Each structure stands twice: as C-alpha cells, then as structure tokens.
Amino acid sequence: MASVERMESVVQSMLQLARIERESPQTKGTVFPLRLLVEERWEDHASLAASRGVSMRISASMEQTLEGDRAWWSHLLGNLLGNAAEYADEGSEVIVTGGDDKAIVSVLNRASGLDENAVTHLFERFWRADQVRAESEHSGLGLALAQACAEAMGLRIEALIRPDSILEMRVVRQ
Numbered sequence: 001m002a003s004v005e006r007m008e009s010v011v012q013s014m015l016q017l018a019r020i021e022r023e024s025p026q027t028k029g030t031v032f033p034l035r036l037l038v039e040e041r042w043e044d045h046a047s048l049a050a051s052r053g054v055s056m057r058i059s060a061s062m063e064q065t066l067e068g069d070r071a072w073w074s075h076l077l078g079n080l081l082g083n084a085a086e087y088a089d090e091g092s093e094v095i096v097t098g099g100d101d102k103a104i105v106s107v108l109n110r111a112s113g114l115d116e117n118a119v120t121h122l123f124e125r126f127w128r129a130d131q132v133r134a135e136s137e138h139s140g141l142g143l144a145l146a147q148a149c150a151e152a153m154g155l156r157i158e159a160l161i162r163p164d165s166i167l168e169m170r171v172v173r174q
Contacts, residue, residue: 034065107168
C-alpha cells in the first residue's frame with residue numbers, strides 16, 4: 001500500500017508540474033501580504049518542524065505585499081518552507097526574510113548535510129540528497145515544482161550554501 005501511495009504522489013506531482021508548465025499564472029489583480037502567506041504555509045509543516053526542534057522566525061522587514069497568482073506563490077513557499085522544516089539541522093531555526101535589493105523573499109536554514117555540489121542539483125527533477133534517498137515518501141519533485149512556479153511568474157529560485165552551512169533559497173526576479 002505504501003508503494004501505491006508513493007506512486008500516486010509522484011503521478012500527482014508530475015501532473016501538477018505539467019499543468020504549471022502549460023498554464024499562465026494569474027499575474028494581475030490579486031494582492032496579498034507576504035508575511036501572512038508565509039505564516040499559513042509554515043503552519044502546514046509546523047508539527048514536523050516542532051518534532052525536530054526546528055523553529056521559524058520571520059524578519060521584521062517582511063511587510064510587503066505581492067501581486068500575482070496566490071496559489072502559485074503558496075505552492076512555491078510551501079515547498080521552500082517544507083524542505084526547511086524537514087531538512088534543516090535538528091534544533092535549528094528557519095529564518096524568512098523579504099525585500100532586499102534583489103530577493104523578494106529568502107528562506108535560510110542550517111543544512112550541515114549539504115555541500116556546494118548538492119546545491120547545484122536541488123532543482124533537478126527526481127534528484128534527492130544521499131541522506132534521503134532511502135526514504136520512500138520523497139520523490140525529488142518538490143523543488144522542481146517550486147522552480148516551475150517561480151519561472152512561470154517571471155521569477156527564479158537561487159540556492160547557495162554559505163561557508164557556515166546555511167542554505168539560502170532566494171526568490172528573485174529574472
């Protein structure tokens with residue numbers, strides 16, 4: 001049964017990816033607060049994060065509003081925050097910031113298990129880091145879906161690992 005559920009999840013993710021790649025996002029008319037959307041998406045992952053001792057802090061600078069497709073933004077942020085909740089070092093903090101010179105929003109978390117080579121593969125379909133390959137519930141599509149949402153809205157997600165093992169995922173304008 002677990003194999004069937006995993007395959008169903010993979011098929012649903014692939015269908016969602018295909019839909020994102022062929023549809024145009026709703027880019028005008030919908031304005032919403034970024035902070036509220038981040039808080040809503042974190043709630044989806046709060047129990048997992050709490051079980052791992054991972055907390056989230058939103059920077060005071062994140063008071064901007066976004067215009068665009070709220071559903072696509074929701075999916076994009078949900079994936080970034082879900083990955084941070086699940087893969088941040090245990091007992092660490094996820095920091096969400098917004099509105100600097102280049103980035104619309106950034107998600108930062110300690111990720112001592114990642115190196116620069118792994119970061120270059122994060123957005124590839126079906127790619128998974130060594131430490132999670134054995135886990136059957138992961139298909140390696142979440143960040144590919146998030147990147148597809150970003151690109152459909154004229155954005156992209158950049159990832160870098162800092163020397164202090166902080167993974168930074170930045171949503172930027174192309």
